[in-house]
Amino acid sequence: MxxxxxxxxxxxxxxxxxxxxxxxxxxxxxxxxxxxxxxxxxxxxxxxxxxxxxxxxxxxxxxxxxxxxxxxxxxxxxxxxxxxxxxxxKPPEENIIPNIPLTPDFATCARCEKEIFDSRNRRYFYPFTTCTHCGPRYAVTLKYPFERENTSVARFEMCPKCRREYVSPNHIRFHSQTNSCPQCGVNMKFTDNKGVVLERDNKRIFELAAEKLSEGKIIAVKNTSGYLLLCDASNKKAIGSLRKRKMRPCKPFAVLFPSMDKISEYLHVNDCNMRSFLSPESPINIIPIKDRKNLAVSEICPGMDCIGAMFPYTGMLKLIAKTFEKPFIATSGNVHHSPVCSSETEAVLALQTIADYFIHHDLEILHPQDDSVILFSAKHQQKIILRRSRGLAPNFFFSDELEVKNRDKEKILCLGSDLKSSFCAVPNHHCYLSEYIGDLSNYDTFLRYEKTIRSYRHIFSFRPQIILSDKHPLFENVQVKHSFPNVKEHKIQHHEAHFAAILGEHRLWESDKAVLGVVWDGAGFSTKDEIWGGEFFVYHKGVRSFSHVAQLDKFAWILGDKMAENPKISALSISANDPYLKPFFQENEWLFYTRQIEKRQVVTSSVGRLFDAVSFVLGFNRTISFEGEAAMYVEKMARSAFFVSETTFTDYLPEEKYTCDFSAKNLLLNIIHDLSRHKPETVALNFHYTLIKMIEKIAVLNGMEAIAFSGGVFQNSLLVDLAIDILKPEFELYFHENISPNDENIAFGQLNYYLNMIKQR
Ligand SMILES: [Zn+2]
Ligand SMILES: [Zn+2]
Missing domain, CATH: 3.30.70.100 (Alpha-Beta Plaits)
Structure with missing residues (x-):
């Protein structure tokens, strides 16, 4: 039957x-x-x-x-x-509006890799070799369903051999939408920075690239998700010129290692790193250096003891790695703060003063992305996503909860934050958390942000019914509201959004335990004269607002953005003009700053600025050249003391058991005092320890059983390891694992806050 x-x-x-x-x-x-x-x-x-x-x-x-x-x-x-x-x-119907995840890009699989390295194979040295298991997806997708004609691969017509693979049920390229070969596929060229074509043959292009890298030249390479800038990682001079031309004095560069063996020669890789490199996402992993060998470490990552390691995850990178054989710098092909370049015209315009040579190809990249960056904490291997992008974005698997909480299928757009922007869209039953887009104060980045939203509108025929945004009155991202006149709007406080993001990621909204939210970052708008950043909230199931149970004692925020650039200003403000700091200021500076501090026009509870202040008293006496630099200095110093055996900790908290006086001032003055007795490394570690004890105290005083962490401060892996060491025996702990703790999660938090708090009221 x-x-x-x-x-x-x-x-x-x-x-x-x-x-x-x-x-x-x-x-x-x-x-x-x-x-x-x-x-x-x-x-x-x-x-x-x-x-x-x-x-x-x-x-x-x-x-x-x-x-x-x-x-x-x-x-x-x-x-x-x-x-x-x-x-x-059966071919799909026409004009489908998708209600599915957007398939992310996949790293080249082992079988395709074998083919491009096999001189007898027709795909020898063809970097765009892909199969049904691997290759670009989101990067080349114009709309859904995922069919060749809906991607930028459509313009390449399959040759008879490729066509035969495509229709052969037993072939790995049976119905492989991105199938192509050197005969019918993507064309490459190697040019100088004047646009003169030097080579068009694939194999020769890679040999030439290796030759030029060995000569210390900088090459801009169009990968499948955007351009990357490459140079020899052992050549100080080459890295020096890359820094100068890219106007990036100190921020660490990622290094691509040609093989897993090479990675483990140079770095302390562990199993988590290995698995991550070999996964279809293959993100950059930040890993401690084991042996510097010939690497120009002081040029690659000045003052750091870790390297952002990249594994060759596309055919393009595998072939360069194969011909060059040595580690090379692989950093986003962009100018300072601009989005990564993805078209030849864009790249030539932006990068011709940076790169000596270019490798271009004619596969259009519709959704360019940076590389994702993750790390695993040294002791407990806690995964921390620092940048969620290629491979990890743009989905978030959340649909069953959405079905419950968004029963009326409202179409929602969450604008996120400005500095580490990403947005979150709910056009159907799914939640799409976009990739990291960047700092929207850069106009080109803002345009990329707008363009990505436009692309979602196109893919899903999406028109939001409500827009959620941050309370900050000056955020650039609210400009996109003009494209949606008369749409409902709701503003959500920055740190409440962070807390909602971690509750949402771990599905804690229905938890019977009250959850303490520890939300620490650099700055988030609260009111016009308060900037928050050291917040404690409590969530009880069924209560439709968070209780704000504690915060770091507020100190003056002066000079706007300049305060975050210069750690000594934070030290001065937190110490409330302590005379100890006077020798570090010129007379007129001292007078001007101290007067501003006394006025206290704007105050802050920022833990980010507390880290800045501590970095200064520990010896970081300069302005920062990238966000988080001062905090990384303190973390690195503390980490060097953490792994010394018989480390004993002391905290800098007041003795009283039943109050929570978290005076940043007392903490900083205690640190200054302790520096006369202990090595700065020990003091840095004790500072981290103090922060965790502070959390413990609040948790105990509020009778908490669960603690959830969010905010950029929790990119600090030592702090995370210490939290696990000290708090795990007593409390359930929740860290971000699938999204970043930094402002990239604000959009997701806004959605969560809206669905669970506002919509349920
Ligand atoms: Zn494959
Ligand atoms: Zn072909």
């Missing part, structure tokens, strides 16, 4: 080889019918005997393609109207 079933599979099931998988499975099990991509994922009509169909269903779960993620499988028996005599892949 033949039965017919309709099966619908939702989740990350397009662009991951799902249809070929279903096709082959059905063929093997002698079932008939068809499979097709639709707006909700993959739809299957299957005919056969009932036990066979049941076996088929369980095989889908068991042996699904490696990069797929099934959210739901729905199936029902339907009347048999027509008997099929085969199983086939």
């Amino acid at each position: 033949i039965n017919t079933y309709q099966i619908n599979i939702s989740g990350q099931v397009q662009g991951v080889g799902f249809r070929p998988f279903i096709f082959n499975l059905a063929k093997k099990m002698r079932l008939k019918g068809f499979v097709s991509n639709d707006g909700n994922g993959v739809s299957i009509l299957i005919q056969g005997e009932k036990p066979n169909i049941e076996a088929f269903l369980s095989m889908i779960e068991q042996s699904k393609p490696q990069n797929s993620r099934i959210a739901k499988i729905l199936f029902e028996e339907i009347p048999t109207q027509q008997l099929f005599d085969t199983f086939f892949v």
Whole structure:
């Protein structure tokens, strides 16, 4: 007896080889019918005997393609109207509005890698070799369903050989939408910075690149997610010119290591790093240096003891690594604070004064992205995402909660924050948390932000019914509201959004335990004369607002943004003009600053500025050249003391047990005092320890059982390790793992706050 079933599979099931998988499975099990991509994922009509169909269903779960993620499988028996005599892949309907995750870019798989290194293979030295398991997806997608004609690969018509692979059920490129080869695919060229083409042959291009890198030249390479700037990581002079030309004096550069063996020669890699490099996301990992060997470490990451290590994750990078054989710098192809370049015109214009040579190609990148950056804390291997981008963005798997909390299917756009911008869109049943876009005070970055929102509007035919934004009156991102006249609006406080983000990530909204939120960062708007950054909130299930239970004692915020650039100003303000600091200021500076501080026109509870102040008294006596530099200085110093055996900690908190006086001033003065007795490394470590004891005290005083952490300060992996050491025995701890603790999570937090607090009121 033949039965017919309709099966619908939702989740990350397009662009991951799902249809070929279903096709082959059905063929093997002698079932008939068809499979097709639709707006909700993959739809299957299957005919056969009932036990066979049941076996088929369980095989889908068991042996699904490696990069797929099934959210739901729905199936029902339907009347048999027509008997099929085969199983086939049916083309999708026209004009579908997708209700599925946007498939992210995947690192090149091992099989494709083997082909590009095999001189007998026709894809030898062809960097755009991909299959159903690997290659760019989001980067080349114009709209959904994920079909070749909806991507920028469409303009390359498959040659007969590629076509044959595409239609052969047993081939890894059966229904591979991005399939191409040197015969029919993407063309490359190697040019100088005047635009003169020096080479067009793929193999020669890579040999030439290796030659030029060895000569100390800087090359801008169009990867599949945007341009990267490369130079020899052992060549001080080359890195020096890259820094000068890129106007990036100190911020660390990432280094690409040609192989896993090379990475472990230079760095203390652990299993987490290895797995991460070999994953389809393959982000940059920040790893402690083991052996500097010939690396120009002081030029790569001045003053640091870790390197951002990149593994060659695309054909392009694998081939450069193969020919050059040594580690090289691989940093975003952009000018200071601008977004990463993705078109040849853009790149030539922006990078011709930085790069000596270019490798261009003619595959259009529709969604350029930076590389994602993560780290694992040294002691507890806690994962921390520092930048969520290529491979990790733009999805967030959250749909079942959205179904409950957003029953009326309201279409929502959350604008996030300005400095580390990302946005969050709810155009359907899913939550799309965009990639990191950058600092919106840069006009080009703002345009990229707008363009990415526009692209979502196009993909999903999306028009928000409500826009959520930060309370900051001067944020640039609110300008996008002009494209949506008369839309409802709601403003959400910055730190409340952070807390909502961590509650949302760990699904703590329904937790029966009250949760203490520790939200620490550099600055977030509260009122026109208060900038927050050292906040403690409590969330109880069912209560529709957070209680703000404590904060770092406020001190004066003077000179606007200049305060965050110059740690000594924070030290002066926190110490309330302590005479100890007088020798570090010129007479007129002292007079001007101290008067401003006494006026206290704007005050702050910023833990970020507290770190700045501590960095200064520990010897960081200069302005910062990138955000977080001073805090990293303190962390590095403390870390060097942390791993010394028999370390004993002391905290700088007042003795009283039942009050929580978190005076930043007393803390800083205690540190200054302690410096006369202990090494700065020990003091730095004790400072970290004090912060954790401070959290412990608040948690105990409020009778908490669970603590959740958010805000940029928790990018500090030593602080995270100490929190786990000290607080884990007593409390349940929650850190961000799938999104970044910094302002990249504000958009997601705004959505969570709205769904759980405002909408439920
Ligand atoms: Zn592959
Ligand atoms: Zn071909």
